[in-house]
Amino acid sequence: MKNIPCLDLKGQHEQIKAEIFDAFQKVYEKTAFSGGPFVQQFETEFAEYVGVKHSIGVSNGTTALHLAMLSLGIGPGDEVIIPGNTFIATAWGPSHAGATPVFVDCDPDTWQIDINKIEDKIGPKTKAIIGVHLYGQPFDVDRVKAICEKYKLVFVEDAAQAQGARYKNSVVGKFGDMACFSFYPGKNLGACGEAGGITTNSDEYTHHLHSLRNHGSHHRYHHDEIGYNYRMGGLEGASLSVKLKYLDTWNNRRREIAVLYNKGITNPKIKLQKQEDWSDGVHHIFVVTVDDRDGLVKHLADNNITAAFHYPVPCHLQKAYSHLGYKKGDLPNSEYLADHCVSLPMYPELSDEQISLVIKTVNEF
Ligand SMILES: Cc1ncc(COP(=O)(O)O)c(C=O)c1O
Structure with missing residues (x-):
């Protein structure tokens, strides 16, 4: 594929x-x-x-x-x-x-x-x-x-x-x-x-x-x-x-894809974003976390799936803000996310076949 x-x-x-x-x-x-x-x-x-x-x-x-x-x-x-x-x-x-x-x-x-x-x-x-x-x-x-x-x-x-x-x-x-x-x-x-x-x-x-x-x-x-x-x-x-004019239709397709990912991804190594009852999001980016990030990204790439990171360096540790004196450990959850996040393909035009392939590949990891 x-x-x-x-x-x-x-x-x-x-x-x-x-x-x-x-x-x-x-x-x-x-x-x-x-x-x-x-x-x-x-x-x-x-x-x-x-x-x-x-x-x-x-x-x-x-x-x-x-x-x-x-x-x-x-x-x-x-x-x-x-x-x-x-x-x-x-x-x-x-x-x-x-x-x-x-x-x-x-x-x-x-x-x-x-x-x-x-x-x-x-x-x-x-x-x-x-x-x-x-x-x-x-x-x-x-x-x-x-x-x-x-x-x-x-x-x-x-x-x-x-x-x-x-x-x-x-x-x-x-x-x-x-x-x-x-x-x-x-x-x-x-x-x-x-x-x-x-x-x-x-x-x-x-x-x-x-x-x-x-x-x-x-x-x-x-x-x-x-x-x-x-x-x-x-x-x-x-x-x-x-x-x-198309925004709601496109967002609804993103919601559908998110439901398929959330239901389909059952690999215990993968953590999904918690959804609150009052939140009806539009899944601009679909992020998961995994301990072995390099391993997952390589496995996805070996199966022709490109992943991304959002975002690999948290704001407080950016060089641009070094003058503010933050250090590693100050915001541990943000730092964990930065080191372990992986964004899976997400856009309304993904086909059902492509979505199934992403889910299968993630579950096989
Ligand atoms: C959360 C957030 N805030 C602000 C911006 C800035 O928007 P722009 O890239 O249009 O300047 C972005 C863009 O990526 C964003 O994701």
Whole structure:
């Protein structure tokens, strides 16, 4: 059988090629390449999809996090609590704003931020918590929100990996002061290009975000503050409008694949991510852990299956944050995960035959 990659974007883009090209043609004819009507249309559609008042399109998920921090008033001297196991960009948000990320360990079974460990990290400088719906699985929003209310902290969701995931039957992206999304091509909802977004119910934050992403300006050549060029492109916005129509169908197929993996993988050497009752995730990445990671990855490769690691180095041990003084052993569950995680192939276009082969190969290990 042909190699089964961990992620393959080709199948999906072949299916919708005509629609995407048609959308691109419309952008081209209007020369609406930066911001403009196609971005606005996607913003309206995405806000409606999430169930919030506003969606603000930006250039990627990292700039979304940066602007979220700035518009929420977070800056130098402030601390922002985030999980230790997430993609590094969650930490870039506070860092780019001049604040300091403070890393909290993950739960050993759900691999989401360990909520019991958050309060120990709250001090006089703490201003915000960014919860991450990691791998497309919601974290326990109500419990994190309760901590934010108790300590008067700002609450941000990093929903970069979780477009369409449901927490207690409600789509994520509306529970905090703001939520940040990445529409990187490999995401469940990915643009044909780089893109990101912020959702919020606040008119005031939205007004500020519109200025911040556009050189600190509401009126051309009048700049009220130091701003950024973080606008979303028209081609990206138009491609997202096409793809948003398919998001639930694609997510449901990911859910089906996750059920097949969770039921089918019975090898006692393999540990699966614990699913909470209230979590209806969208399985952006399907992670398992195994003691002999090299052995499993080689066995998969020998059977033409490509695996990946999300993520092999936890944030607190990244060289970029060595100045913060963390050391090995500080966040043991995140470190275990980093050393033992393996991501199995996960994308809606996987065939039943490919899924069966992955399950059989993992069980034979
Ligand atoms: C959890 C998380 N946050 C933020 C980002 C940043 O998004 P982008 O790559 O669009 O800048 C990503 C992207 O991979 C992510 O996975």
